Structure formats: C-alpha cells, structure tokens
Amino acid sequence: MIRFLIRRFLLGLFVMWFATIVVFSLSRAAGDPRYLFVSEYSTQEQWDEWGVRFGLDRPYPIQYLIWLSRAVRFNFGESIYFNDEPKEIIGERWLATAQLALGAYLFAMIIGVPLGVWSAIARGSALDLIARSVALVGQAMPGFWLGIMLILLFSVQLNLLPTSGIGGWKHYVLPAITLGWFPAAGILRLIRSSMLDTLDSEYVKFARAKGVSSRKIIWKHAFRNSAIVPMTYAGVLLAFFITGAVVTETVFFWPGLGRLSVQAVFNTDFPMLGALVLLFTATFLVVNLAIDMLYRVIDPRIRIN
C-alpha cells in the first residue's frame, strides 16, 4: 500500500509538471504579456520596467522557474479580465459547477442503473432493446445540441423551465440532463454487461441450484457485485464532466468554472486559464487516487496485483 501510494504520488507530480509546461508554453506562445498593458502613453522605460518586474527580460527557462515558484504557492498573478486573483474568482464559481456535476451524476445513476439491471435480467426482450437504444442514442448526441433542443422543447415550446442562468431547482433540470445523458448511457452499458457476466457466473448458478429466489439472486448476489462497476468508470466520468461542463455551461450561461474557462480563453486571460487547467488536473489526480484506494478496500482481488 505504501509503495503504491508513493508511486502514485510521484506519477501525479509528473503529470502536474507536464501540465505546468503546457500552460506556460501556451501563455508565452500567445505573445509578450506586456502588450496587454501598453497604451499610447507608455514609454520605453515603462516597458523595460515591466520587463524587470514580471521577469520578462530573462530567458524562458528562468521565466518558467519564476512562474512555477509562484504557481506552487497558488499565485498565478492577477486575472487580466477580472482584475482579481484567479483563486478568488474560482472560489466564487466552483460551487455552481460542483452542483451541476452532482445533478448530472444523480441523473446518470437514476437512468443508468435501473435500466442497466432490467435490460440484463430481461435480455433480448423489448425492454432490453429500449434500454440499449437509450444507451446508443445517449452516446451519439452532441451535448451542446441536446441542451439547445431541451431549451427548445421545455423552455420555448412548453414554457416549463428557465432557459439559462442559475436560481431555484428548476434551473438545474435542463443543464443536469444535458451533462448527465452521456454518462447515463455509459453506466447503463457497464451495469448491463457486468450483470450479464455475474448472472452467468458459477456462484449465481450455485445459488439458483440451491433454490434461492430469483429476486434474491438478482439483488443480493448479482447486483451487489455489479454495483461497484460504475466506480471504475468514475475516472472517465470526471474527465468527461470537466469537458462537458465547458460545453453545458456555455449553452446555459451557467456561472461556473466551465464558462469561466471559455471566457478566460477568449480574453487571453492566461493567469486565469493556467489556474483552471492546474486545478482541473489536480482534481482529476486526487479523485482518481481516492477511487483507486477505495476500490482496493472494497475489492480485495485488486490488492494482490
């Protein structure tokens, strides 16, 4: 366990280091940041002074080290667009994204788990066909288009739900469905294939031979084993939520981190963008590690490897 943790920690550091290289290279490839402050009244002296102040007169590797030493102390410089520290703005916005992701996750589980179980039990039936169609449709719909179509149906035509922004529970419905549809399809497929495997296993056959009721077999023996399967999917899911949040929040004008990222990109606000990329990467690494450790606790078979 200790060796596993050390190894993962070192790998995580390597990934974070790579992310800083990407962020720094992109920010420097975008051009000299001094151009953002320069005006017609600026003088050559001011230009040089800024160069010294921001360390821009040094060679790139030195600049990178200066930038990195600040970044590890969560100092990314001032956001060019918001005139504030990125961590302050992120602090205000992260909750909206977390709520959206949670809503999407709940939707995905509510749709994916029961449909997956039912379609495995009633393999080849009409219900199975419907469930598999739901999965295929869910994985083929572009999220942004689904969002717009939901707005068209529920906001414009039926006038039931708000089109955008954040507020009461009604505001969460459409964005959560938009973001949750794709994972719902994924969970459905995973649960279905895992349930089929378990229902075909020796111990379930033995339970059947013993005369255990089929309801008990499905829920106590098979489902309990399949229920941990979506956990392996959690890492993929998180990566998807980060990408999906960018698109979903753009469609619904959701005041979260996804839309903040898009704004940062289009305002060439590299202090903000750098902070966001590193935050997302770190979140991904930490959550994945937590999942892997939890998985080792739940499923002893993995500990052997």
Added chain:
Amino acid sequence: MTANANARRAAVAGARSEGLVTKTLYVLRRWPLLPIFILLLVTVAATFAPLLARHDPLLGKLFNERIPPVWHAEGSTEFLLGTDPLGRDILSRIIFGAQVSLKLAGAVLAVGTVVGTLVGLIAGWYGGLADEILMRLAELNFAVPFVLVALASAVVFGSSFGLMVILLSIYSWAAFARQIRAETLRLKSADYVALARVAGASVPRMLYRHILPGVVNTVVVLMTLNIGQLILAEAGLSFLGVGIPGPTPAWGSMVADGRDYISENYWIALLPGLAIFFVVYAMNFVGDWLRDRWDPRLRQL
C-alpha cells in the same frame, strides 16, 4: 467459435420465426442495415458534394435569411431544409459539412491509428522502462483537460484545419496505444512467436509478421468506435467557436449559428445537430457490431 454460436443462434431464431415481420426483424438485428445506409449516404454526400449541393455553401443571398424548411407553409422547394441567418442553404451546408467532418476524421484517424498502434506494439513488446514511459504519456491525455488545451491552442495559434488534425490526433492515439499494448502482451507469449524467435527472426519482423496480424481486428474495431468520438469532439470545439474556422460549413458551428434563433427559427440549430447525431449513431452501432463479431474481448469498452 463465435461463428458457430452465431449459426446455432440463427438456427434457433429461424425455427422460432414464423412471419415475415419476424424475419425482417431478424435480418435487421443481424446486419446493421440502417446504420450502413446512413454511412453510405454520408459518404456519397461528402464525395459528390459539389454535384449534389444546389447552392453555394459559403455565400448567402440577401433577403433569403431564415427561410423555413419545405414542410412549413412559408418554406420553398428551392431551400429544402431552409436557410440560416446569413441566407445560406442549410442542406448544401450540411452536405459540404459532411465532407469537412469525414476529411478531418480520416486525417486524425490515420495519424492516431499509426502512432497509437506503433506505441502499443513497442510498449507491449519491450515492456520495462519503455512501457512505463509510453503508457504514462498516454495517461497524460486523460489527466490534463484536453478541451482547455485545445481552446487555448486555437486562440494562440489561430484555428485551422491543420491545428484541429494535430489536436485531435493527440487526443485519439492513447486509446489505441492502451488496447494494442494489452493485445501485444497477450500475443507475445504465444508459442508461434516463441518459435519465430528461436528461428532467429528480427524484432521488427516478429512485430510485423507475427504480432500485427493478431491485433488488426482490434485496430479496426477501435477505429470505428473512435470515429464517432472524433466527430463529436470536433463538433464540440466548432460549437465553442475554435474548431474549423468559418465560413467553412462545420456541423458544430452550424448548430452554434442557430442557437440565438432557437425561439423563432428552430431548424437552424436542429438540422445540423441531427446530421451529427445520425452519423455518430451509425458509426457507434457499426463499431459495436464489429466488436461483437471480431473482438468480443473488448466488450467492456
């Protein structure tokens, strides 16, 4: 073995089927006819786009803005699927958009498949440090948020077809590398590979003659499963405004064009999105079908 099982299942189903409906349903279940039809349609549209499109996909006409599709009372047969906010024919743009999507997916797949397969073969064959380094590189793709890096690169370097190919190739190779590595590991210990080694075959020869043919099925299945993902990723970036630069018709940016008109002119956003949906659906369906026939071990994907 799979063929046998299929045949047996076919016999059982054949005995059960009574009416024509059941038979048709059976054929439909066995062969993905509808998805194949969709894919053929799109390929034909993309190949013969200049012949099929009745209007210029780039130039709109003044006073032709936002004409509804033909099934509306105000629609005209000249613009079967209506026009967009700049007066361009949506059908023509969807046809040319198919060309853009398929070209991009083809270019990216070519790069992603070759690089991913090579990396997978090398990592699987040599193991050790090479394996460790290459597979950690493949994991980077997942950890660092691709969409933000893609957005930032597009803003920094300016969006273009070439940049999209590069970005999406970086995004796609890792899936190939992981699977091919696993397959290579499995095949490496096969007796015929050991015999080739004893016979003195060189490493490139063993990889090319003995391992590669064993992983070709996996590669093809992964390719079909990946095309849909690529089209979705391209559409997403185009929707955000950093994909294929306008006025080139890309399905994703066409949906974005219609977003502000959704309350009155729904068709502008609906129709290009349907095009994306049908193509990705067909591609995924064929991919699943091929996987079940050729490579059932990948079923977890």
